Every structure is written in structure tokens, then in C-alpha cells.
Amino acid sequence: MSNHQDAHIVIDKKQSIFSKILEIIAGSFASIIGVLAGAGLLKALLSVLTMIGWLSSESGTYIVLSAAGSAVFYFLPIFLGISIAIKLGANGYVGGVIGAALLTPGITQLVEEGVTTIDFLGLPVLLADYSSTVFPIFIAMFVYAGLDKILKKVIYKDIQMFINPMISLLILVPLTMLVFGPLGTLLGEGLGSVINFLSVKSGLLAGAVLGSTWTFLTIAGLHWTVIPLAIANLATGPDPIIAMAAAAPFAQIGIGLAVLMRTRDKDLKAIAVSGIVPGALAGTTEAINYGIILRYRKTMIYVIIASAIGGAINGTLGVVMNDFVLPSVLAIPAFSPIGQFVIGVTVAFALGFLFTFVFGYENKNQKRIDHFIQVSSETIRSPLKGKVISLTEFKDPLFASERVGKGIVIVPETGDVYSPVDGVISTLFPTKHAIGITSNDGAEILIYIGVDTVKLNGEHFKAHIKQGDKVKQGDLLLQFDIERMKALGYQTTSPIVITNTEKYLDIEPTTNTTVDLKEELLRMTV
Numbered sequence: 001m002s003n004h005q006d007a008h009i010v011i012d013k014k015q016s017i018f019s020k021i022l023e024i025i026a027g028s029f030a031s032i033i034g035v036l037a038g039a040g041l042l043k044a045l046l047s048v049l050t051m052i053g054w055l056s057s058e059s060g061t062y063i064v065l066s067a068a069g070s071a072v073f074y075f076l077p078i079f080l081g082i083s084i085a086i087k088l089g090a091n092g093y094v095g096g097v098i099g100a101a102l103l104t105p106g107i108t109q110l111v112e113e114g115v116t117t118i119d120f121l122g123l124p125v126l127l128a129d130y131s132s133t134v135f136p137i138f139i140a141m142f143v144y145a146g147l148d149k150i151l152k153k154v155i156y157k158d159i160q161m162f163i164n165p166m167i168s169l170l171i172l173v174p175l176t177m178l179v180f181g182p183l184g185t186l187l188g189e190g191l192g193s194v195i196n197f198l199s200v201k202s203g204l205l206a207g208a209v210l211g212s213t214w215t216f217l218t219i220a221g222l223h224w225t226v227i228p229l230a231i232a233n234l235a236t237g238p239d240p241i242i243a244m245a246a247a248a249p250f251a252q253i254g255i256g257l258a259v260l261m262r263t264r265d266k267d268l269k270a271i272a273v274s275g276i277v278p279g280a281l282a283g284t285t286e287a288i289n290y291g292i293i294l295r296y297r298k299t300m301i302y303v304i305i306a307s308a309i310g311g312a313i314n315g316t317l318g319v320v321m322n323d324f325v326l327p328s329v330l331a332i333p334a335f336s337p338i339g340q341f342v343i344g345v346t347v348a349f350a351l352g353f354l355f356t357f358v359f360g361y362e363n364k365n366q367k368r369i370d371h372f373i374q375v376s377s378e379t380i381r382s383p384l385k386g387k388v389i390s391l392t393e394f395k396d397p398l399f400a401s402e403r404v405g406k407g408i409v410i411v412p413e414t415g416d417v418y419s420p421v422d423g424v425i426s427t428l429f430p431t432k433h434a435i436g437i438t439s440n441d442g443a444e445i446l447i448y449i450g451v452d453t454v455k456l457n458g459e460h461f462k463a464h465i466k467q468g469d470k471v472k473q474g475d476l477l478l479q480f481d482i483e484r485m486k487a488l489g490y491q492t493t494s495p496i497v498i499t500n501t502e503k504y505l506d507i508e509p510t511t512n513t514t515v516d517l518k519e520e521l522l523r524m525t526v
Contacts (some may be wrong), residue, residue, distance in 0.1 A: 211311020247310025283326030310348025
């Protein structure tokens, strides 16, 4: 197998089919969600500028900026064709061409002229507008990935470069137009109709359910299975899904703000700020979800209640999303009616804040339990092989300032991560970029792979353990595709920190400039 093939993420055969599908959907959207959200914000800005009369929808400026905001949505089958094919280990460019075939002028012009069917070798092809669609290309890419594996086995290696793409296009483009396109369109319209029906019949119930569960769907990565439904809805009109789910991130921001105001813990304040700011500006609240809500279980109750009420308000008032955005303060113009949307999310924010500020976020005995945790002097072995640098030189100021804890940074040579101690996996982030281990001697160790690798949403990572597993020093914990991540522009520099630093008299890092696996990395004394 070539290095190129090795670069693709490996799906554990022990996973259920449903889990595999979820992983593929999540990985496929993770690589383009940023540009989708950015383009959506641009479209929302244009809506505001035209609404207040600063820009005419007929002006050249508007036309150019509208093209910038709309392009990724119109050509979504192409971008998804590329990302899904790569995720499945096939040729991304072939996947993109299959998506592009649905949008060529010869097809789109016939649709605009009202032509509903054409003939292909005597078979009727149902024509449709596939711009902004999701499901047809997903189905086509699953079939293409299977075909590509077969072709790699049966076609002579020296001619695969051009024969495999030719055969794939020859088979997949007609199949997509004959079968996958109509089937995917029907599936998307059906699911969208069900959700729209529920929101019409009982917007209160639909909003409450979606709002209350959205935080946990996000934490588990399952929200990626809902986002395609919202995008599919936008292909034919406004979307009510994200409008109802939007209550959750605003409730999370409210909880984060209350924790920021209540706590005296500098580390916790830093976590809260790192969630509030990007949450309010861009709709990304991972720091609050993973750093506060999962850590302080009382806040789970608060976010469920606040999000359910806010979602129910938006559902009852018929709020919809007109352009795809990640819900945030800056994205408010993408929703309508704006006034009703503001009411719903403001209620969610206020309730999340008030519950947390008034009733607190810690269990009554949490501080007492933390106080009596006993630690012993111990030595932490290196989980990675590579160059050693000081934590203060790390790019992320949250780590460099030692607010997360004292430790050290390794620039890894390989993508294999081993357990540095005997202990228990206390945390495995859903994005797999970070692992928390509690050693048998009480050390709380965080292994954080790379810079901004949370944005990969688990792609190019493979976990060999799960949360709660007992591990021995030297056990393989995680593998990450170091070459692929570097090719995508991600730094793999990885801090290893002791998050309960305050319990130690001294934490002394190695003085070596390089470290091998299992060599002494940190020495802690009490």
C-alpha cells in the first residue's frame, strides 16, 4: 500500500455501520464547514446592507459579493464530492467531477427551460436542480469508493492513473443522474418535509426537543448528521432546524459568562473566555462544552432547560434560517423574523446565565472531593518521540502561560501516542485530538495533539482506547496521520501538561533537547 493510501483515516472494523456513516459524514463536512459558515455570514451581511439601504441588490458590488457568498452553496455537490471521496480513500478530484457533472450548463439550462426528462441509452433521466444538494452526492460517493477499490485490484497498476477515472466517470455520472440523484433528492425532501411538518404541527415540541438535545449532539459529533438536512432545506427555501437549535449555543454562552463572573480560578476563567468570544462571534463553543458543561454536570441541566425553552419559542414563532450560518451574534441577520429570533435566543442566553449564576455550577461536594485527592511523587514517561521545547514557546497562549498546567512540548517525529503512565483514560475528546489520563499516583495528564487540530473534527486520528479504559505505561493510545496533517497546514507540535499542577511542590521537565518513547519527560514531587 502506498504512503498516499496510508494517509487516509482508517475506520475501525469493530464499529457499527451506523457509526461508520456518522464518522464519514462528520469528516466530510468538517473540512468545508468553515467556508460554509464564512460564506453564510457574508450573505447575512449583504442582507443587512440592502435592508438598511446602503447597498442595492442590482449594483455591481452586490452582484460580485453575492457571487462570493453563494458559490460554495451552489457548487456544494462538487466540494462534497471531493471531501467525501477523500474521506473514503478514493480520488477526490474524480469525486469532484462527478458532482460537477450535475451542474454543467448543458444540464442546468435544460432544467431552467422546464425540460423534465432526457434519454440515455433508451432510459429516461429525470432532470432536477442539484445545486446546493447533499444526499445525491453522498450516495454517489459511497458507490464510487467501492468501485474505486475494485478497480485498483483488477486494473493493471501502470494504467490506473487514467483508466480508473475514465471507468469511474463512465459508470458513476450516468448512475448518479439515473438513480442516485432522484433517490437522494427524494430522501432529502422527505426528511426535510418530516421536520417541517413537525415544526408546523407543533413548533413548540419540535423546538424544545431540538434545542434541548443540540448541545449533546454537538459534543458527540452527531450534529453533523443534522446539518445536511438544514442545507438541503435551504436548497428549496428557508430552514427551521438551525433556527430552533440556535438556542443551545446561546444558552452555552450564558453559562460560560456566569462561570466567568463567579469563579476565582484563573484557569477556569480562561476556558470560559476562550468559549464566549468565538461562540458569540462565530458560533463555536467547544471550549464551553468540553471545558465546563462536561466537567460540571449541574450545567447540563441548565443547558437542557434553557435551550429547550429558547428552541420552543423559536419553533412556536416560526423562526427560520435563510442562509447557512453557525448561530452567533454576528449571524442574527440570517434568521427571520429577526425580532422573534432575538427573543428566543435571548431567553436561552438569559436562562443559562441565571441558572448558573444563582445556583452555581459545582456539586456541593465537588470542592471537598477535589481537596482530598491524594497525589504522590512520580515520573511521567514520554508518550511521543521527537524534539523537546519549552511550554512557554508553544503557539497557544493558553498553554504557554501555564494556565492549563505546567509541562513540556514535543515536536513529534511519528504519529503514535503511547501512555506515559499506568492509569485510567479520564477524557477522550470526541475530536480525538486530546486525551486526559489520571495516573494511579494521582497525576492528571493532558496530551494535546497539534495546534487548532480540533478543527479536523477527528479526521486523520484513530483512537485505540475509549474513555474509562485502564492503561499501562507504553500502551498505544492514539495514532494521527502526521504527514497528512502537515500537508493540510496544521502544526503537530504537542504539549503534555499536568492539569492538577497545584497539587505538586515541583514539576521538573527533562533537560534533553530530544526524547524517545518511554524516556523520562516530567518529574513531579510533593
